[in-house]
Amino acid sequence: xxxxxxxxxxxxxxxxxxxxxxxAVDNYKTYCVQCxxxxxxxxGVNVRxxxxxxxxxxxxxxxxxxxxxxxxxxxxxxxxxxDKSILMPPWGDTFSDDEIKxxxxxxxxxxxxxxxx
Amino acid sequence: xxxKMLLPxxxxxxxxxxxxxxxxxxxxxxxxxxxxxxxxAPQTLKEVWNxxxxxxxxxxxxxxxxxxxxxxxxxxxxxxxxxFYGNHIKIGDKHDVVDEATLKDHMxxxxxxxxxxxxxxxxxxxxxxxxxxxxxxxxxxxxxxxEMMFDKFLGCMACHRIEPDYGGLSGPEVYTASRRLxxxxxxxxxxxxxxxxxxxxxxxxxVSDANLQxxxxxxxxxxxxxxxxx
Numbered sequence: 001x002x003x004x005x006x007x008x009x010x011x012x013x014x015x016x017x018x019x020x021x022x023x024a025v026d027n028y029k030t031y032c033v034q035c036x037x038x039x040x041x042x043x044g045v046n047v048r049x050x051x052x053x054x055x056x057x058x059x060x061x062x063x064x065x066x067x068x069x070x071x072x073x074x075x076x077x078x079x080x081x082x083d084k085s086i087l088m089p090p091w092g093d094t095f096s097d098d099e100i101k102x103x104x105x106x107x108x109x110x111x112x113x114x115x116x117x
Numbered sequence: 118x119x120x121k122m123l124l125p126x127x128x129x130x131x132x133x134x135x136x137x138x139x140x141x142x143x144x145x146x147x148x149x150x151x152x153x154x155x156x157x158a159p160q161t162l163k164e165v166w167n168x169x170x171x172x173x174x175x176x177x178x179x180x181x182x183x184x185x186x187x188x189x190x191x192x193x194x195x196x197x198x199x200x201f202y203g204n205h206i207k208i209g210d211k212h213d214v215v216d217e218a219t220l221k222d223h224m225x226x227x228x229x230x231x232x233x234x235x236x237x238x239x240x241x242x243x244x245x246x247x248x249x250x251x252x253x254x255x256x257x258x259x260x261x262x263x264e265m266m267f268d269k270f271l272g273c274m275a276c277h278r279i280e281p282d283y284g285g286l287s288g289p290e291v292y293t294a295s296r297r298l299x300x301x302x303x304x305x306x307x308x309x310x311x312x313x314x315x316x317x318x319x320x321x322x323x324v325s326d327a328n329l330q331x332x333x334x335x336x337x338x339x340x341x342x343x344x345x346x347x
Contacts, residue, residue, distance in 0.1 A: 026162045030203060031318050033213075034287035035275060043212035045198060046275055046285035078322075079272075086272035093311050093321035 024106035027099055031091065040110045052085040063111035071104045140237030143230055148173070156243050158314045165316045168201040170223075172314065176238035178248050179302045185238060188297070189231035192223035195293065197278065197286040202318070215286055244305075247312055251301040253333060263335025267291075271322055279339060288319060295333075295340035303336060304329045 022030075028040070035044040035054040042056035057063060066074075073081050075095070079088030095103065108114060144154060156174035159165045176185075198215045199205040207216040226234060242248075268274045277291045278284035284291075294303060305312070307329055310319040324332070 020161060022162050030162050030165060030316075031320075033203060033206075034285075034318060037213050038206065038208050044287075045202070045206045045213040045215060046287055047212045049283055049285070050275055078320075086270065087275045089272065089275075089320040089322055091320050093309075 021096065021098055021102075024099070024102035027095060027103060028106055031094060032103075035087070050087055052087055054088070057107050057110040060111045060113035060117075063107065064113040064115060064117045067115045068104050068108075071107055072100055075100045075103055139230065140233035140235075143226075143234050144173075144237055147224060148234070154241060159316050162316060165318075166201055166203065170200055173238060174241055175243040175313070177240055177242040178244045179298060180235075180238065181297060181299060182235050182239050184297050185235035186228075186231045189226040189234060190228055192225060194220070194223075195297070196289045202287040244313065247305045247309075248299075248301045251304045251308075253300050253304055253330060256330075256334060257337065258331050258334030260335065260338040263331055263338060266328060266331060267335060271324065271328070273322075276319070291336055292339040295336040300333045300337075303333055307332060 028036075032040075033044060035046050035050075036042055036057055037044040037047075037054075040057040041059075042054040044054060047053055055062065070082055074084065074088060076090060076092040076097070078090035079085040081090070091100070148154065151169035152171065152173045154173045154176075156172070158172055158174070159168065196202065199220045205216050205219045206213045208214075264279065267279065273291075274284045276285035276288035278286070280292050281290075306319075307322075307324055310317045310321055
């Protein structure tokens with residue numbers, strides 16, 4: 001019985017470790033920076049040969065034109081889901097929905113803006 | 118005289134088992150400081166940030182042995198921004214750039230050591246299960262259509278180079294992919310990158326079976342030196 005409990009506890013702990021939620025800052029730094037840049041201004045290391053330049057997340061004017069729902073959708077399902085570039089891939093298999101929600105809030109901090117402001 | 122004749126035989130008899138073990142001995146001595154050889158793949162971002170080289174725990178599922186032998190004797194960078202790319206970029210004038218000063222050259226092995234190491238690496242097959250799921254048909258495809266799919270329809274060139282100076286920098290170059298990698302690995306990794314590396318910075322683009330096949334043909338054409346027209 002004790003062994004069974006230990007096994008279940010270990011399995012649960014392992015599962016928590018394996019799927020621990022990462023912070024938006026850390027996710028942005030790992031995944032988004034490659035295209036959107038260290039400053040978040042759309043000037044990532046990959047941009048030179050891109051036919052469409054990545055969104056400048058510090059641009060309050062353009063970012064305030066996107067609702068939180070739209071930002072969530074484009075992160076999860078990729079550019080074409082909101083009629084934007086294929087170069088923005090779908091990250092739904094990388095981030096949990098909670099992590100994407102946090103990323104949306106992180107984008108709001110980068111642009112210092114809200115939808116419609 | 119007889120003793121003189123026997124000496125080389127004794128030497129060979131002693132040396133033979135030692136040679137057989139050399140590959141793993143070299144790996145444990147020289148490779149494990151930068152490469153994971155036993156798994157599991159990184160489960161957290163902090164582990165990803167500490168990456169210094171590719172995960173070799175499934176090297177036998179991934180690489181072509183002949184390529185490994187050759188590359189280890191004359192290593193050339195495959196990932197323009199190294200691994201983990203985030204540790205090797207900096208803000209540039211127009212956009213972020215690779216911080217070359219932070220990138221280190223891979224060690225060079227002798228032919229004998231490269232052969233022994235490659236042989237041992239090919240024994241590391243953590244993901245036979247994933248490889249077994251790939252059913253690829255031998256064949257060739259249109260290079261032009263392949264490039265159109267890779268570049269325009271899937272957008273993969275955002276992160277990968279399709280020739281030495283064209284494409285993105287955060288992923289490995291793909292114009293040598295077919296020389297380096299087993300076709301089933303290419304298909305499987307694109308199909309589900311997170312099954313191999315849960316925290317990889319390559320997204321799952323849900324590429325169809327038919328397009329996976331076309332990508333493998335495209336990489337064959339690129340590696341055969343028939344690069345694109347750009």
